[in-house]
Amino acid sequence: MxxxxxxxxxxxxxxxxxxxxxxxxxxxxxxxxxxxxxxxxxxxxxxxxxxxxxxxxxxxxxxxxxxxxxxxxxxxxxxxxxxxxxxxxxxxxxxxxxxxxxxxxxxxxxxxxxxxxxxxxxxxxxxxxxxxxxxxxxxxxxxxxxxxxxxxxxxxxxxxxxxxxxxxxxxxxxxxxNIEDEFYKPLDYPEFDFAEVRGQESIKRSMEIAAAGGHNIILIGPPGSGKTMLAKRLPGILPPMTMKEALETTKIHSVAGKIKEAGLISLRPFRSPHHSSSAVSLVGGGSYPQPGEISLAHNGVLFLDELPEFKREVLEVMRQPLEDREVTISRAKFTITYPSSFMLVASMNPSPGGYFNDPDAPVTTSAAEIQRYLSKISGPLLDRIDIHVEVAPVPFEKLADSTNAESSTSIRKRVTAARKIQSERFRDSESIHYNAQMTTRQIREYCVLDDSSLSLLKTAMERLNLSARAYDRILKVARTIADLAASEQLTSVHISEAIQYRSLDREGWLG
Incomplete structure (x- = not known):
């Protein structure tokens, strides 16, 4: 039978x-x-x-x-x-x-x-x-x-x-x-709130901009300056996921066997692989392909702590996913594509010893050692990171201050408002939802500069010897800064702040 x-x-x-x-x-x-x-x-x-x-x-x-x-x-x-x-x-x-x-x-x-x-x-x-x-x-x-x-x-x-x-x-x-109950759970990150962060107001500002526009960000500073602490608090200020994003994220975690008793994943994922991770564990693959860390971070945050400690070949495989927001794994008999639209948050010491550019610490590392250390991160990879920020140690007076800073909930309201502006701007596009995803054509359409802004950007490009990709990154970040201010037009104020977030392009960092 x-x-x-x-x-x-x-x-x-x-x-x-x-x-x-x-x-x-x-x-x-x-x-x-x-x-x-x-x-x-x-x-x-x-x-x-x-x-x-x-x-x-x-x-x-x-x-x-x-x-x-x-x-x-x-x-x-x-x-x-x-x-x-x-x-x-x-x-x-x-x-x-x-x-x-x-x-x-x-x-x-x-x-x-x-x-x-x-x-x-x-x-x-x-x-x-x-x-x-x-x-x-x-x-x-x-x-x-x-x-x-x-x-x-x-x-x-x-x-x-x-x-x-x-x-x-x-x-x-x-x-x-009840899908409504599963999806509309309150956003709650009680262990990681920006209200607990003392000082670092400029860094929190840069992370707010990154969250509002979906921009990749790298934090550069000596050990103990708070880079990891700040990165772990970023998911708490990201806007709530849409139902479509929640389903996409849940599917990936379901395929990877990462869901236990939970139903729908309604909080944005935060993945932090160790620097000893292999390229396969990061992008996915294997004999029986499984999604890697960059896909498990889809619609969330991928945090790479101590970026230069990762193997260079491991970092280089991220270049295509960062650009295309998906990763394709090809084998002789099949090809599989995993979505990987994530925010990259990286941190690094400025030198092997960790205290280069710190005026209060002696420099014990030679220029050649510093250059060797920083050269582990390629220029093309850095070009794909929109915001570069220097993180300085917090002074004792700030650490001892018992006053709570602005909470993650308050910052998230501004981020969500900026994202709504972007959603309306890109409402006719199926693949573009926020500023970091803008194509060249959209940058030209939505980032129109007046004469003073254009002159300012031209000067910065020439002095810092920026690439064409860095030029686009500055315009994208400036557009997000304007959205946070609810400004329709880009001004020189927005451009000048965006230029400040290219620390690694300045002379003295990468040669």
Missing amino acids: LVKVFGSAVFGVDATTIIIEVNIDKGIGYHLVGLPDNAIKESSYRIAAALKNNGYQLPGKKITINMAPADLRKEGSAYDLPIAIGILAASGQIKPDSIDQYMIMGELSLDGSLQPIRGALSIAIKAKEEGFKGFFLSKQNVKEAAVVSGIDIYGVENVMEVLDFFEGKSTILPETI
């Missing part, structure tokens, strides 16, 4: 439906075809034990299982449950009547309990698109999948719950969640 059960494979952040055909015939044997990996090939042992421990058994006949399309490689242990259901239906141990109306996925333990899977949200979206009535999966994944409306999502703990459902012995209520 032939039975078809439906599962799914996830490639990139999208799912593809897999038809699991199970045929029981005369003879003895267990044949699994359709490019399964080792985890799927080993499923027969898990399935046999799980069924036996729940009162069922593998038929002593010839079992042939085909996973179609046969030329698409399948991986992972999430096919245990659909294969088990298919074998029982094909051997007449359960009714096969309505099985083909449901998507079924789950890894089986030897006692029949279900383990969580990756990519549950992507699979649920695909199941709804293809008109399936419902989706069975582990109870641990049910909240993320239940974000998708229009399809019944069944969270189960044991294979027996699924078998009893198809046998009509019991009913399972589909999981329902």
